[in-house]
Amino acid sequence: MSDKKKAFPTLTRRGLLKGGAAVAGGLVGLGGFPYINRLAVRAQETPLKFWQFYAPGGPVASQVAWFEKTVADWNDSHPQKIELEFIPNSEYISGPKLATAFASGEGPDIFIISPGDFLRYYNGGVLKDLTPFIDETAKADFPESVIANRMVDGKIFGIPMEVEPMAMYYSVKAFEEAGLNENDVPKTWEELLEVAKKLTTPERFGVMFETQPGYYQNFTWYPFLWQGGGEFQTADGKSSFDSPATVQALKFWQDAINGGVAPRQIMGAGGHDTIANLASGYVAMQNVGIWGISQLQSNAKDFQYGVFRLPTPPNGKYVTVGGGWAFVANAKGRNSDAAGEFCAWALASKEQGSIDRVATWCTKGKSDMPPRNSALKAGGAAFSTGMIGKFAEEIHPGTRAEPRVPPEVYKIISDAIQQTQLGGADPQATATSASQQLDAFLSGYQGAPIL
């Protein structure tokens, strides 16, 4: 019996604990320390990481296909490989993913940013100067109004992939139900509110402006500020927010809410979502960008709609805002030169492939205006017919680039919009208060110029 015990020792509690401790120690020793583990991985030839949010299975299949082809074409012809990483949209835009990655020194090598985020990353010192990788002729191909808000001291830190001007979309069915047609499309703010009133029913709002606080709401409000000649800062960097133009723009959005013709709460993913708001019949007119064309084309093919340019205030001048994302390279990345070269190769090379790539993104991936003159030509009829043609001819010529502002400035303007639009605050008092806050911030601001 005792011999048997020796040959097959029973499992004791102590034995189990000892064994467990040994296994855990072994695991920790082999790979439990993330830093050591990471060093081992880094020693290998790892591909550069390219973060963006056009994920497989997204609403528009051609968008992810464009990204995949761009990276595949680069990998076929370059030794430094690149790998796409898809970050969920909510994590990426105003989400924690990029912020935590950079805070821990693990930011992606290549990523995309909007003008609203530009200063944060530039002032943080992580944007690579892409100028050395861009040919002079290619640089001249980008209109000043498109590239300016990605430049500091004459150097390019981001290459735009699209220009997305804002406009008004309307439902043909809603217009017909209200006895209206395309000749009734409003041209002034006053007309817009009148038409919206006619379109409003117990189950539908006449017009919609973004109501959720965020960079996007500010972006959509800027043209209404500019149309009356307003700005948020003077040329010498002081606040000019306390102006009749600001008050007028704040009051316009407030009037739309108070008049009961615009919703306080929007549907779906937000004010940029045409399917959940316009196509669903929740609103009859929607303030949204050029991307609405591809959204409706992909997800509501039978929906009849029209587009018109933003109405203007009394004595105002037509202007709209053009947003859009840009490729940027991480200056502190593993191979920032290759990352910078990739950005230029993809979007800003004088090669025909680069020009066609931009044109393809703006016509097949999305429905955008191209940021390059040559891509506008390469797109041919795609930019002169249909809804995009309307944008190219009527809406885009009045486009002004989306301002780049630090987060603090964004927040002050955002609060002013929210307080007046939904909080019922007095527009004049709000503009004065916001202007004082802006002055307090701008007087101590150190960083790249706010544009």
Add this chain to the structure above:
Amino acid sequence: MTTIAETAARRRHAGRTRLSARHREWIAGYLFVLPDALGLLVFLGVPMALSLVLSVFEVNGFGGYSFVGAKNYLRMWNDPLFWKGATVTALYAIMLVPLLYTCGLGLALLVQRTDRFNAVMRSMFFAPHMVSLVVVALVWQFMVVDKIGVISRLTAALGIGGFSFLGDPNFALITIVLVSVWFLMGFYMLIFLGGLQDIPRQYYEAAMIDGAGAIARFWFITLPLLKPTSFFVIMVSMVAAVAGAQAFDIIYVMTKGGPANATSVLIVYIYQQAFGFGAFGYAAAMASILVVVLMIVTAVFFALTRGGRFNHEQ
């Protein structure tokens, strides 16, 4: 003559008996607690300490740190949005905690009998807790949307419509509170059920013989004997109101802190400062103050209620 093996066995035996049974039990108790304590230390204690350290630095979010002393705390004092966030948090807690207590206890009393119907009802009341908070927020957002949401239509049919649940600063926080209660009340119902089952039936039988009615039995038997459970529920729901997952997730998805900062509770503002603006130092300072205030409130409540102990307990 003894063998070497026998000597070794005797020594092992002697080593084992050196500790008294009480000491061995004492050590075993701590060993059982150790893994949890280590987890709390590593995943809660250390980050809290790091957050406290971070709060005296200005952090640019890109690896740049500079010591600023109490600057972040002074900034907080002069930041109207911090005070707005503190006010909204206090209002949220003041509305949420009593409602959760009442609904949780009410549901528990309704379904405390153990029959098949009540078992189904318990599952149904607890079901919202099994769903992702993001899904809960999206569904409710859709139900209360202006004009066409099912609840908006219902209130309009009852003649009390015409307002926006989430788009009007006067109603947005109340709506968030009601959604939070709907989500959490099943959990607190379960805790109260546990407390109710601990109350001996004989007390009720004796009271009934003495002619006590339902209200008297609830007031003089149920409520006093639920004191430890009540303490636990109030403590946990208070922490949930100030820093719970639902306080962030539901608000972030449904309103993003709007309209006009009406639902901007402190943890949403802290998140915005840290991840939206890259002000990690300032966010850490606010988080530290929030924790300290929560600890003080907890301690005061603990002292006032003697930790939920009965009067006869020491």
